[in-house]
Amino acid sequence: MTGLRILHPGALALVQDLGRPGFAAIGVGRSGALDRGALRLGNRLLGNAETAAGIEVLLGAFDALFERDSWFAVTGATGLLLLDGRPVDAHIAVRARAGQVLHLGPATAGARWYLAVRGGIDVAPVLGSRSRDTLAGLGPEPLTGGDLLDFGAHPGSDLPLLDFVPVADPERGVVEVRAHRGPRADWFTAAALEAFFTVEWRAAAESDRVGMRLDPPVAAHHGEHAVEAGARPVTVLQRAVTAELPSEPMVAGAVQVSPDGRPTVLLADHPVTGGYPVIAVVADASLDAFAQLRPGQPVTFRHA
Numbered sequence: 001m002t003g004l005r006i007l008h009p010g011a012l013a014l015v016q017d018l019g020r021p022g023f024a025a026i027g028v029g030r031s032g033a034l035d036r037g038a039l040r041l042g043n044r045l046l047g048n049a050e051t052a053a054g055i056e057v058l059l060g061a062f063d064a065l066f067e068r069d070s071w072f073a074v075t076g077a078t079g080l081l082l083l084d085g086r087p088v089d090a091h092i093a094v095r096a097r098a099g100q101v102l103h104l105g106p107a108t109a110g111a112r113w114y115l116a117v118r119g120g121i122d123v124a125p126v127l128g129s130r131s132r133d134t135l136a137g138l139g140p141e142p143l144t145g146g147d148l149l150d151f152g153a154h155p156g157s158d159l160p161l162l163d164f165v166p167v168a169d170p171e172r173g174v175v176e177v178r179a180h181r182g183p184r185a186d187w188f189t190a191a192a193l194e195a196f197f198t199v200e201w202r203a204a205a206e207s208d209r210v211g212m213r214l215d216p217p218v219a220a221h222h223g224e225h226a227v228e229a230g231a232r233p234v235t236v237l238q239r240a241v242t243a244e245l246p247s248e249p250m251v252a253g254a255v256q257v258s259p260d261g262r263p264t265v266l267l268a269d270h271p272v273t274g275g276y277p278v279i280a281v282v283a284d285a286s287l288d289a290f291a292q293l294r295p296g297q298p299v300t301f302r303h304a
Contacts, residue, residue, distance in 0.1 A: 002067045002068075002148045002149070002150055003066070003067055003068060003070055003117060003119075003149060003150055003151035004064050004065070004066060004067065004070075004117065004121075004148070004149045004151070005064065005065040005067055005146070005147070005148050005149075006063075006064050006143045006144065006145055006146065006147040006148075006149070007063040007064055007065055007101065007145060008061065008062060008063040008145055009057075009062060009142070009143045009144055009145060009147075010057055010058060010059060010060055010061040010062040010104070011058045011059050011061065012057075012058040012142060013055055013056070013057045013058070013062055013142065013143040014055070014056045014131075014132040014134075014140075014142055014143065015053050015054075015055060015056075015121050015123055015130055015131065015132055015139065015140045015143070015149075016031075016032055016033040016034075016039065016053065016054065016055070016056045016114075016130075016131045016132065017032060017033065017039070017051055017052065017053040017054070017120075017129055017130050017131050018032045018033065018036060018039070018040075018050065018051050018129075018131075019031045019032025019033075019129055019131050019268065020032070020126070020127045020128055020129035020131065020133075020138075023127055024249065024272045027136075027272055028127060028133075028136060028138065028272070029133060029135070029136065029268070029269060029270055029271070029272050030252065030268060031129065031131040031132070031133035031134075031136075031138070031139070031209075031268050031269050032129070032131045032268050033054070033056055033114065033131070033268070033291075034056065034112060034209060034267055034268050034288070034290065034291030035056075035076050035112055035114065035288045035291035035292060036288055037288050038075040038076035038112070038114045038288070038291070039054050039056075039075070039114045039116065041073075041075045041091065041165070041167070042054055042073045042074070042075040042114050042115070042116030043116050043120070044160065045073040045075075045091070045092060045093045045116070045159075045160060045162065045165070046071055046072070046073055046093055046116055046117070046118045046155070046159065047118070047155050047157040047158060047159050047160060048116065048118065048119065048120055048155045049120075049155065052116070052119070052120030052121075052152065052155075053120050053121040053122075053123065053130040053131070053152075054114050054115055054116040054117070054120070054121060055114070055115040055121060055143070056112055056113075056114055057104055057112065057113040057114070057115060058111065058112055059077075059106060059107050059111055059112075060077065060079055060104045060105050060106040060107045060113060061104070061105070061106055062103070062104040062113070062115075063101055063102070063103050063104075064101070064102050064115075065099070065100070065101050065102075066096040066097070066098060066099070066100050066101075066102065067098060067148075068098045069095070069096065069097055069098050070095075070096045070117055070118060070151065071093050071094065071095055071096070071117070071118035071159065072093070072094055072096055072102065072115060072116065072117045072118070073090075073091070073092060073093050073094065073115075073116045074088075074090045074091075074094075074102075074104065074113060074114065074115055074116075075090060075091055075113075075114045075116070075167070076110060076112050076113045076114040076170075076291075076292070077107035077108075077109065077110030077111060077112055077113045077170060077292065078090070078107060078108050078109040078110055078169045078170060079104070079105045079106055079107045079108045079109075079113075080103075080105030080106075080108075081102075081103070081104060081105065082102070082103040082105070083096060083100055083101070083102055083103075084100045084101055085103075090167075091165045091167045092162065092163070092164065092165060093118075093159050093160070093162070102115075107294075109169050109170045109171075109172050109292075110169070110170030110291075110292035110294070111170075111291065111292050111293060111294050112291050112292060117151055118151065118154075118155070118159075119151040119152035119153055119154060119155060120151065120152040120155075121149050121150075121151065121152070122149070122150040122151055122152040123139075123140045123149070123150075124140075126138050126139050133269050134208065134209050134210065134269045135209075135210050135269040135270070135271060136269070170292040171289075171292075172297075173297075173298070174200065174298045174299065174300060175289050175293060175297065175298070175299045175300075176299075176300050176301075176302055177282055177283070177286035177289055177290075177299060177300070177301055177302070178282070178283040178285065178286045178301075178302055178303070178304035179197075179253075179255065179280040179281060179282045179283060179286070179301045179302070179303070179304055180280060180281050180283065180303075180304045181193075181279075181280060181303075182254065182255060182277075182278035182279045182280045182281050183248075183278055183281075184245070184277035184278050184279065185279055185280065186240070186241070187239055187240060187241040187245075187277040187279075188237060188238065188239055188240055188257070188277070188279055189238045189239070189240045191238065192236065192237040192238045192239070192240075192279070193279070195236045195237065196237060196255075196263070196279055196280060196301060197301050197302065197303060198300075199216050199217075199236060199300075200216075200217055200298045200299075200300050201214040201215065201216060201217075201263070201298065201299050201300065201301070202214065202215045202216070202217055202296055202297065202298050202299070203293040203294065203295055203296060203297050203299060204262075204295065205295040205296075207293075207295070208267075208269075209267055209268055209269040210266070210267060210269045210270055210271075211256075211264040211265060211266045211267055211270060212264065212265045212267060212290050212293065213262060213263075213264050214262060214263045214264070214265065214299070215262065216236050217298070236261060237257045237261045237262075237263060237279060238261060239257075239277070241277075244275075245275055245276065245277050246275065247273040247274060247275045248273060248274065248275075248278075249272065249273055250266055250270055250271060250272060250273055250274045250278075251266070251270075251281065252266055252267060252268055252270055252287060253265065253266065253281050253282035253283070253284065253287050254266045254270070254274070254278045254281050254282075255278060255279050255280040255281065255282065256274055256276035256277070256278055256279075257276055257277055257278075257279050258276055259276075263279065263280075264276075265282055265290055267287075267290060267291075280301065282301075283304040286304075
């Protein structure tokens with residue numbers, strides 16, 4: 001029986017679970033929710049297995065109609081949540097009646113909401129996962145208005161007895177993440193390595209589930225890495241080795257540096273190989289933070 005009808009998907013709404021690991025050898029990446037912690041929390045609040053699929057909503061402006069009585073939980077970003085026009089709380093199980101409409105308002109902090117439902121979203125798995133891989137084109141298509149989604153079977157467990165879960169809102173200011181030196185760190189100058197771990201980077205608008213591009217701040221500074229106010233970001237990550245690098249295996253969190261000197265943090269839908277040198281690798285515990293970075297938001301790297 002159909003559980004949810006999509007009325008308006010917002011900028012991008014995708015079915016995601018925790019991905020399909022183990023297929024890199026045949027050219028298929030893991031994919032899965034960018035904010036794994038948020039999806040896991042939503043599933044735990046509903047008594048689901050943490051691998052159950054939910055809906056990842058970019059920036060909000062999402063509306064969906066419950067076709068039957070259901071339990072749901074919303075996690076991830078921060079903003080206005082309405083059920084039939086009445087505010088509801090995030091990070092807790094909420095009962096929806098058949099015919100009620102859920103609205104995820106524009107995110108005021110963070111960038112991605114996660115909607116989990118009791119039993120999970122039931123779509124046909126591909127290579128063992130219900131996730132949409134936007135690079136490979138695997139898994140269910142992005143959601144559109146009018147789509148009908150089934151819910152999975154009852155998870156066989158009771159709802160957790162929780163009145164409140166203390167969850168911090170996504171950071172609105174500088175986000176600090178941990179990273180290890182990458183396998184090609186020696187391809188960069190000492191000044192570039194120092195800059196990587198000291199410059200306050202900013203999330204670029206041309207980012208997606210494949211990777212997050214980063215710019216240095218456009219502001220007046222002193223020293224070797226100065227940027228004039230109002231100017232375009234300059235190259236700060238200069239290479240010591242300029243030879244062409246053969247393609248190598250890539251993992252989520254790898255920080256590739258393109259020829260223009262700008263770093264890109266590879267995310268869940270990254271290609272399984274790449275030809276740009278990897279200056280650093282984001283620690284797995286910090287990787288979810290990139291799901292909630294908004295364009296222009298500052299981020300700093302610290303040694304893991």
